[in-house]
Amino acid sequence: MNVLIACHAGSGIGLGHLVRSLVVARNLHEAFNAEIAFFIQGPCINFQELKTYPHQFIDFSNDFFEIIKNNLARKEYQLIILDLFYDYIPENIDLILRELKQFDVKIIGIDSLKASKAVDLVFFPSFYIDEPIQKKCTAPLLFGWDCFLLNVKKSPEDWEPGKNILALTGGSDTTSLGQTLPKRLDELLPTESVLHWVSGPFSKPPCFSEICSISIQHHRRLQGLDDLMVKMNYAITVYGVSFFELLYYGIPTVVFSPYGEKDANELSAIFREEVAMVAKNSDDAVLKLKELMANDVLAKQLSQRSKLKLSVLGGKKFVQAVSDLLYEPRA
Template sequence: MHKLENHTILLACHAGSKIGLGHLSRISVAAQHLKPLGYEMHLLLQSDQHISQAFPDYLTVQQIDFEQNISETILKQVTRLNCRLVIFDFHYHSTPDTFATLLKALHVQLVKTIAIDALAEYIELLTMLYTPSFQVNPTLSAWQQEKCQFGWDAFLLKVSAETLVEKTYSLLILTGGADTTNLGKEWLITLDRLLPENLTFHWVQGPFATAPTKPENTQREIHIHRNLPNLAKLMNTVTFAVTLYGISFYELLYYGVPCVVFSPYGNKDEQELNEISKQQLALVAKNEIDATTQLQRLISSKTLSQCLAINAQKRLAGANGDKLRHCVSTLLEAK
C-alpha cells in the first residue's frame, strides 16, 4: 500500500535502565501491526540510555533523554509532520507533569490521541484508551469505559507466524529487561539445585540487567542469552517457561508454552493473575520461591502441561493486531 501523505502517526514511549524495554517493545509491535494501513510512522523515544537496537525502515526514530521536554517535542513534531494521531505508551512514573496540557493542545489542533495501557486518569482528555488486557480498568466509570478498547484480542504481541514442532527438553527463564528485583543474584542456583538435571536452562538477560550468578560444579547445560535477536524462536523451542508477568508472558501463552508466572511488584497484577489461574492458562506463583515449587509440579505432570498449553493457545488465538488496526483506521477516517 502506498503511503498516505495526509496522515502521519506519531508514537511516543519511554525506555531505560529503570523502566526496561517493555514499552518500547509494545509500541514497536503496535507500529508493526499498523504498517499495512500505509501511514507514515514516527517514533519518539525518551530514555536515559541510547537504545542501539535496529528499527524497521518503515519507522523513523528520534531519541531524546529525560532532561528534554517531551511535551514540547511532541507539539513540534505534530506540526512538522502534519500528524493526525499520537499514540502514547508511557511509564506511569515518567509521565510528564505537563501531560494534561499537552493533550488539551493536541485536541485544539484536532489531533487524535490513544494511550496504551497506563494513563487511565487522563481518559477525559484522550480520544481512546487502548488496554492490551482481557479486562477494562475497574476504576473507570461506565461512560469512561466506552472510550476503552480491551479484550483477549487486544494484546499487542510480538509473535511469529511460524512455530516449531520439535521441542527440546528445556526451560526458558525471563526476569525482565532490567531485573529490577535482582532475581539473578541467587535464583539460577536454586533452580539448578531443585529441577531435573537433564533439563536445559535458557536464561534471558535483559539489556539493563546484570548477568545471573551461575551455579558452581553443575553438570547442567545452561545458556545465558544477552541481546537475543529472536526471542520468538527460542520461545518455540522450549518445553516450559517461568516468567515475570508482562507482555512476554502472553507471547508464551500464544505459542502454547506451559508457564509459571508471578509478579514481584506486590499486588499490582493480582487481579489479572487471579483470572489467569481461574482460566487455567498458567500456574501462578507468589514469588520466585513459590515459582520454583510450581515448576516442579508442572514439569512432573504431562497432563497438566498439556492442559495449560491447549487452554492458552485457544484463548490467545485472536491476538493478531486486527483490533488495533481497526481502531486506528476508524479514528483517522472519521470526519
C-alpha cells in the same frame, strides 16, 4: 496517513512500551501504508526493527512533550499514539494533550492514560482491567484477549514434553532475580534439564553456581524471543508482555510477580482462566515448575488453553479502532 508514536524505554522501564509500539507501527503501515515516526524518551537502543522508521531518542532531562509539540508545528500528523511509563506521565497531562490537539490530531493512549479526559481512545493490551478503573475512563476503552499487542513472528506448534526451560525476568530485572533464581533452579530441577536464561538489555549479569547440576545456556542481546520460545518445553517468567507471548506459543508456563501486590488481581484472573500455573513468589515458582515438568497431562492442557485464548492478536483490532476513529462518518 502520518502517525507519530511516542513511548518510553530504558533501565527501570524495560522494552515493553517500545516493542508494543513497533507492533502497532507494523500493523498501521500494512493496513494504511502509514508514514510513521518514533519519539522515544530513553537511552539509545540498537533495535533492528526500529531502523525501519524515522526515530529520535530523547534524554530524560529534556521536556518530552515540548519536543513533540514542536514537531507537530513543523509537520502535519493525523494521529498520535502514546505508550507511556506511568512514573513519567506529568500531573498536568490533560493540559498538555489539549495543547497537542490544537494541531487537529487524534490521540490514542496505549495502556496508560486511562483516567485522561483528553484522549480519543484508550487501547488496553490486556484481558483484564479493574472495574473501578473502567468507571474512571471517560474515553472509549478497548481491552480483552484479542487486544494483546504481541511481537510474535512465528506460528504456535503442538506441545511436546522435553528438557528445555526458558527463564525470563524482564528487560531490567529490577528485583535482581538473576542473583538468586538460577541457583534455586539448579538445586531443584531434574539434572537432565537445560535452562535457557535470558538477560534483558538493562539487567545485571546473573549469578550462576560455579558447578551446576543442570545445563545452563545464557542468552544476551537478543533482538526477539520467538526463535528461542518455539524451542522450549516449559517456562518460568515474571508477569509481563513476554508471559503472554509464551501463552501465544503454547509453552506451559509458571508465572509470578516479584513486585508485591502490584499484579495480584491480574494473576488471580490468570489462575481462574487456567492458562498457566500461578506462583506466589520466585521460590514457589521453582517448586511449581518442578511439579509442572512431572505432569505431562497438565502441561498439555495449559498449552492448548493458552493457544486458544490468544488465537486472535490485537494488531487487527487496533487497526479497526484507528479506522473507526479517523474514517467513520460522525453522527
